[in-house]
Every structure is written in structure tokens, then in C-alpha cells.
Amino acid sequence: MTADPDPPDVVKAPHQGAIMRKVNVDPQEALTTLDILAIEAADIMVAEAGNALALRSRREHKKHRKDRKHKKSKKKSKKSKSSSVGDQWGKYGIIHEADLFTKEAEFQAWLIEVKHANVETLNNVKRKEMFNDFMEDYNTATMPHEKFYNLQQWERRQEAIRMGEKPIPTGDFFDFKNDEEKLKMQHRQAARAAASRQPTLKLSEEQIKELTRVNRERIEADRMRKMGLKPKESMGVRYEEEND
Numbered sequence: 001m002t003a004d005p006d007p008p009d010v011v012k013a014p015h016q017g018a019i020m021r022k023v024n025v026d027p028q029e030a031l032t033t034l035d036i037l038a039i040e041a042a043d044i045m046v047a048e049a050g051n052a053l054a055l056r057s058r059r060e061h062k063k064h065r066k067d068r069k070h071k072k073s074k075k076k077s078k079k080s081k082s083s084s085v086g087d088q089w090g091k092y093g094i095i096h097e098a099d100l101f102t103k104e105a106e107f108q109a110w111l112i113e114v115k116h117a118n119v120e121t122l123n124n125v126k127r128k129e130m131f132n133d134f135m136e137d138y139n140t141a142t143m144p145h146e147k148f149y150n151l152q153q154w155e156r157r158q159e160a161i162r163m164g165e166k167p168i169p170t171g172d173f174f175d176f177k178n179d180e181e182k183l184k185m186q187h188r189q190a191a192r193a194a195a196s197r198q199p200t201l202k203l204s205e206e207q208i209k210e211l212t213r214v215n216r217e218r219i220e221a222d223r224m225r226k227m228g229l230k231p232k233e234s235m236g237v238r239y240e241e242e243n244d
Contacts, residue, residue, distance in 0.1 A: 088141035092149040095138050100131055101226065103138075104219055105151045110134050114144060119215075 095103055111117040111130060122130075137143050147154035218236035225231065 090139060091141040092138065095135055097128075097131070097135070099135075101222065103134075104222075106138075106148050107131060107134050108215070109151055110137075110143075110148045114148075120211075 100107065108119055111119055111122070111134075115130060117130065134148075138149065143149060214236055221231035221235040
């Protein structure tokens with residue numbers, strides 16, 4: 001009796017005689033152990049890179065939120081500090097560099113009483129710089145005294161108080177059209193300022209009157225120049241008496 005031949009998919013092991021089944025595998029799809037390890041290593045690297053990227057993204061997001069919170073807090077603090085000034089901005093009006101003439105009396109009073117400056121020796125450059133400071137205090141309503149906003153109005157109120165009359169209420173809008181009244185006010189202000197400008201400097205009554213005259217004439221001469229008129233050469237000139 002003849003034995004059946006082995007099935008086509010079964011072969012005998014050459015040494016052990018064990019039966020092994022053939023597996024049809026495409027050589028191109030077969031992976032070696034090294035290939036498998038390389039794939040696993042690549043997967044691990046990709047996973048680690050993804051984790052690092054996610055961690056970095058979380059850190060950047062956290063830092064961004066912290067920076068935004070810090071900026072918001074800083075902005076809020078800055079706004080809080082400037083709120084008091086911002087609320088007062090323009091309370092007494094807004095002046096510009098061109099208002100140097102219309103605010104001459106207030107500016108000179110401020111120079112003498114606040115800055116303790118000698119208005120006679122102040123050059124134009126320094127005068128302009130100090131007017132910028134005056135302008136900032138005026139616009140932000142941070143003057144040390146109300147008279148520096150409207151000296152004429154303040155003088156009238158003080159005069160009314162001295163005369164026992166009802167003081168003129170303080171307003172935010174001023175009238176500068178009355179030049180004659182303004183000159184009278186400047187006359188009184190200059191006389192008072194000249195006497196109190198420097199405690200160590202003693203001026204006689206005649207010297208105070210002379211300083212007042214010079215100051216008034218200089219303002220008047222400047223007004224005439226702006227109107228296209230030529231003032232007298234003697235206007236605003238101070239004459240010193242020579243002692244024998």
C-alpha cells in the first residue's frame with residue numbers, strides 16, 4: 001500500500017523531522033527585528049516630541065496669560081494714578097503757547113510767587129520753558145492757588161471781600177476784553193509782587209512804583225507791536241539813578 005504524498009504546504013524539517021507549514025509571505029513585506037525596533041523607536045520619539053510640544057505650548061500659554069495679567073494690572077494702576085488729574089483736565093480752560101500774552105499777568109505772578117524768578121532778567125528761552133510748565137499746571141488744574149488761573153477775577157473777589165460786598169462767584173469762563181481793568185489789576189499785582197519777591201531785597205516806594213510802571217509799559221508796548229503799531233522807545237525802560 002502506497003503512502004499518500006505530503007500536502008503541498010507541509011514540509012519536513014531536515015534535522016528534527018518535524019512538520020512545518022509553509023507560509024506564503026511577500027519578501028517586500030517581511031520586516032526584520034531591526035526594522036521593528038526602528039519603528040518602535042520612531043514612535044517613541046514622535047510621542048516624546050508631541051509631549052514636549054504640548055508642554056511648551058502650555059508654558060507659553062501660561063506665560064502669555066501672566067504677561068496679560070501683569071500688563072492689565074499695570075495699566076489699571078497707571079489709570080488710577082492719572083484719574084485725579086484726568087478728571088481735572090481743562091477745569092479752568094485750556095491754554096496754549098499763543099496764550100502767553102493773554103495770560104501775562106497770571107504767568108508773571110506765578111513766576112514771582114511760585115518759581116521766585118526775576119522777571120526782569122529772565123531771557124526768552126527760559127521764559128518759554130517756564131511758560132510750558134505754567135501751561136501744564138494750568139491745563140491740569142494743579143496750580144497752588146486759584147489766582148493763577150484768573151488773577152483779575154481773584155483781585156475783584158478780594159476787593160469785594162475787603163469792601164464787605166458779596167464776592168464774585170468763581171467761574172470756569174473768563175473775560176479778557178477789558179484791557180483797562182486788566183492793566184489796573186497788573187499794576188496792583190506788580191507792586192505787591194515786587195515788594196515780596198525777595199525778602200532780602202529792600203525796595204523803596206519809588207522803586208516799587210518804577211518797577212510797576214516798567215512792567216505795565218512793557219505789556220502795553222507788546223500789545224501795540226502785535227497790533228502793528230510802533231511803541232515809543234522809552235516805553236518799558238527802567239532808569240537807574242546814579243549816586244554821587
